Amino acid sequence: MEESRRSFLKLGGLCALGIGALPVVDALGKTDLPKVMNDPKALVGKRWAMVVDMKKCWEKGKPGCKDCSLACHVTHNVPEIGNVKEEVKWLWTEPFENAFPGQESHFMPGNMNEKPFMVLCNHCAQAPCVRVCPTQATFKRPDGITMMDFHRCIGCRYCMAGCPFGARSFNWKDPRNYIKTELNMTFPTRERGVVEKCNFCDERLAVGKLPACVEACKDGCLRFGDLEDPNSEVRKILASQFTIRRKPELGTDPSVFYII
Amino acid sequence: MLDRAFSGSQKYYRLLMALLVFMGLGFAAYLFQLNRGLTITGMGRDVSWGIYIAQFTFLVGVAASAVMVVLPYYLHDIKVFGKITIMVVLPYYLHDIKVFGKITILGEFLAVAAVTMCLLFIIVDLGKPMRLLNVLLYPTPNSILFWDMIVLNGYLILNILIGWNVLDAERKGVPYPHWVKPLIYLSIPWAISIHTVTAFLYAGLPARHYWLTAIMAARFLSSAFCSGPALLILLAYTVKKYTKFDPGQEAIEKLSIIMTYAMIISVFFVGLEFFTAFYSQIPSHMHSLVYLFKGLEGHRFLVPFMWLFTGLAVFALAMLLNPNTKRNEKKLKIACAAVFFSMWLEKGLGLIVAGFIPNPFDQVREYSPSIPEIMIALGVWATGFFVLTVLYKIATSVKEEVA
Numbered sequence: 173m174e175e176s177r178r179s180f181l182k183l184g185g186l187c188a189l190g191i192g193a194l195p196v197v198d199a200l201g202k203t204d205l206p207k208v209m210n211d212p213k214a215l216v217g218k219r220w221a222m223v224v225d226m227k228k229c230w231e232k233g234k235p236g237c238k239d240c241s242l243a244c245h246v247t248h249n250v251p252e253i254g255n256v257k258e259e260v261k262w263l264w265t266e267p268f269e270n271a272f273p274g275q276e277s278h279f280m281p282g283n284m285n286e287k288p289f290m291v292l293c294n295h296c297a298q299a300p301c302v303r304v305c306p307t308q309a310t311f312k313r314p315d316g317i318t319m320m321d322f323h324r325c326i327g328c329r330y331c332m333a334g335c336p337f338g339a340r341s342f343n344w345k346d347p348r349n350y351i352k353t354e355l356n357m358t359f360p361t362r363e364r365g366v367v368e369k370c371n372f373c374d375e376r377l378a379v380g381k382l383p384a385c386v387e388a389c390k391d392g393c394l395r396f397g398d399l400e401d402p403n404s405e406v407r408k409i410l411a412s413q414f415t416i417r418r419k420p421e422l423g424t425d426p427s428v429f430y431i432i
Numbered sequence: 433m434l435d436r437a438f439s440g441s442q443k444y445y446r447l448l449m450a451l452l453v454f455m456g457l458g459f460a461a462y463l464f465q466l467n468r469g470l471t472i473t474g475m476g477r478d479v480s481w482g483i484y485i486a487q488f489t490f491l492v493g494v495a496a497s498a499v500m501v502v503l504p505y506y507l508h509d510i511k512v513f514g515k516i517t518i519m520v521v522l523p524y525y526l527h528d529i530k531v532f533g534k535i536t537i538l539g540e541f542l543a544v545a546a547v548t549m550c551l552l553f554i555i556v557d558l559g560k561p562m563r564l565l566n567v568l569l570y571p572t573p574n575s576i577l578f579w580d581m582i583v584l585n586g587y588l589i590l591n592i593l594i595g596w597n598v599l600d601a602e603r604k605g606v607p608y609p610h611w612v613k614p615l616i617y618l619s620i621p622w623a624i625s626i627h628t629v630t631a632f633l634y635a636g637l638p639a640r641h642y643w644l645t646a647i648m649a650a651r652f653l654s655s656a657f658c659s660g661p662a663l664l665i666l667l668a669y670t671v672k673k674y675t676k677f678d679p680g681q682e683a684i685e686k687l688s689i690i691m692t693y694a695m696i697i698s699v700f701f702v703g704l705e706f707f708t709a710f711y712s713q714i715p716s717h718m719h720s721l722v723y724l725f726k727g728l729e730g731h732r733f734l735v736p737f738m739w740l741f742t743g744l745a746v747f748a749l750a751m752l753l754n755p756n757t758k759r760n761e762k763k764l765k766i767a768c769a770a771v772f773f774s775m776w777l778e779k780g781l782g783l784i785v786a787g788f789i790p791n792p793f794d795q796v797r798e799y800s801p802s803i804p805e806i807m808i809a810l811g812v813w814a815t816g817f818f819v820l821t822v823l824y825k826i827a828t829s830v831k832e833e834v835a
Binding site for chain 2: 256259266270300325327328336342363419422423
C-alpha cells in the first residue's frame with residue numbers, strides 16, 4: 173500500500189512537471205516568421221464567380237465533350253464509384269429541366285428541356301451548407317469560395333440536406349479504390365465518411381492558375397473572375413449578356429451564372 | 433440504489449438477456465458499418481439521411497413528452513405550480529396533478545432511455561464518429577445541430593440528476609435536496625426546447641420544401657405529446673403487471689386524455705400541410721406528399737406505410753374519442769399501441785425520408801433501409817430498452833420497499 177502510494181505520487185509529480193514545462197516548450201518553439209508565405213503569383217479576389225456559356229458550349233463544343241469535368245476530376249482525384257446512389261461528382265451535366273426545376277415548359281425551342289447544363293457548387297454568398305455545418309468543416313473563405321476541410325468533417329451530412337443544388341457528395345465507401353485516373357499527388361485524396369465538392373480550384377488559384385475546368389475548355393465556355401471587381405471578365409460578360417442562376421429565389425445568392 | 437439492478441427475478445434477467453442479444457447483433461452490424469462505411473446502408477447521395485435520423489427525431493419527441501406530462505407533480509410539491517408557463521400546454525390537469533405523483537419517475541427514466549437512444553442514433557449515422565468531439569472543439573452557434581447537441585446532452589443530465597435524487601430521497605423517506613428544485617424548473621422549458629430545436633434542424637433548410645413549414649415545431653410537439661404518453665401508459669401497465677408497484681388508474685386515465693387531445697391536434701396539423709400544398713398547387717410543396725400517399729413517377733415504396741399510418745390514426749382517434757376506452761385496460765392498450773405506431777410511421781419513417789424526395793434535381797430516388805441498417809437501429813432500440821429496464825427495475829424496487 174505504502175509502495176503504491178509512493179509510485180502514484182511520483183507519477184503525479186512527473187505529470188505536473190510535464191504540464192508545467194509545456195509553456196516553456198511553446199515559448200521556445202515560437203518564431204516570428206510566418207509559417208506559410210503566399211505565392212506572389214497567386215490570383216486574388218473578393219468573390220470568385222463563374223460564367224458558364226452553355227450557348228457556346230452547345231454550338232462550338234464537339235459532341236459529347238467532357239473536357240471540363242474530366243480535367244476537374246483528374247485534378248482532384250475524384251473517384252468513379254460507378255453507381256448512381258453513391259456517386260461522387262464535382263462538375264457534371266444535368267438536363268435543363270433538372271438543373272432548373274420549375275422553369276421547364278413544353279413550348280421551348282428544340283429539345284431545350286433535355287439540353288445538358290454544367291452544374292457544380294454555386295459558392296453561394298449566403299451558403300446554407302456553411303450555416304448548418306456544426307464544426308465549420310465547411311466554411312466561407314474571404315475570397316468567396318465555399319471550402320471543405322476534409323479533416324474536420326464528421327460526416328453528419330447536414331450540409332447535404334442544406335444544399336439546394338445537390339452539389340455535395342458523401343464518401344459512402346473508401347474512395348481511394350475507385351480513383352480510375354492517374355493520381356494527382358499534389359491534391360489530397362479523401363477518406364471514407366467525409367463530404368466533398370467543387371472548391372473552385374483554390375489550390376490552383378493560390379499558385380496563379382485558373383481553375384482546371386476553365387483551363388481545359390478549349391472553346392472558352394467557362395469564364396472565371398472576381399464578381400466584386402467591376403473590370404473583371406465575368407463582370408463584363410454579366411453587364412453585356414443576359415444570364416440566369418439556379419434557384420435564385422432561395423436567396424443563397426449563387427456565384428455561378430449561365431448564358432443560354 | 434444501483435444494487436437493486438442486480439437482484440431481480442428470472443423474468444427480469446431473461447428480459448435483459450434478450451435485449452443483450454439484440455444489442456449484440458446491432459453492435460456486430462455496427463462493426464460491419466465501421467469497417468465498410470455507410471455504404472452498407474440504404475442511404476445515398478439523394479436520400480442522405482435515413483432511418484437513423486428518423487428514429488432520432490421520433491425519440492426526441494418521446495423524451496420531451498415523457499417529462500412534460502409528469503413534471504407538474506414536482507411543481508405541485510413545491511407549491512408554485514400555478515405560476516408556471518406549462519399551464520398553457522396542459523390547461524387543467526395542473527389542478528389535478530397529484531395523480532401523476534407515482535408515475536413521475538417512470539416518465540423521467542423513460543426520458544433518460546429515449547435521449548440515450550437519440551444520441552446513439554446520431555453517432556451511428558456519422559461518417560466519422562471518431563471525430564464526434566469536433567462539435568465541442570469548434571463550437572458553431574449558427575448550426576442548429578450544435579444547439580441540438582447542447583439541449584439533448586443537457587436534458588439527459590437534467591433527467592438523470594432529478595430522477596435519481598428524487599428517487600433516492602423517496603427511498604430514504606426525506607424531501608429531495610433543495611438544489612434539485614431549480615433543476616426541475618429548468619427542465620420544463622428544456623423539454624420544450626429539445627423538440628423545438630430538433631424541429632428547427634429541418635424547418636430552416638431552404639430547398640427541402642416538405643420540411644420548410646412554420647408549424648414543424650408545433651407538429652413535433654403535438655405528435656410527441658401523443659406518442660410519449662402512449663408509450664408511458666403501456667409501460668405503466670407493464671410495470672403494474674410485473675411488479676407490486678401500481679402507478680394508479682387515475683394517472684393513466686389523465687394521460688390518455690392528454691394523448692387524445694394531442695392526437696387530434698397532430699392529425700389536424702397533418703391536414704393543414706395538405707391544405708397549403710394542394711390548394712396553393714405549388715408543385716414543390718405537393719411533391720413530397722404525393723410521393724408519400726400516392727407515389728411519384730411510379731415510385732411508391734412508402735405509400736403502404738403512410739396509408740397504414742392513416743388507418744391507425746383514424747382507428748386510434750375513433751377509440752380514444754369514446755370515453756369508455758380509457759377505463760378499459762385492454763382497449764386502452766390497443767389504442768395506445770395504435771397511437772404510438774401510427775406516429776412512428778409518420779415521424780420515424782415518412783417525414784425524414786420524404787424531405788429528400790424529390791431530390792434537388794427534381795428526380796425521384798427512393799430509399800429503403802438495408803438489413804444491417806435495420807439491425808443497427810434495432811440494436812439501438814434494444815440498448816434504450818436495456819437502460820429503461822434497469823432504471824425501471826431500480827425505481828420499482830424502491831417503490832416496493834417504500835410502500
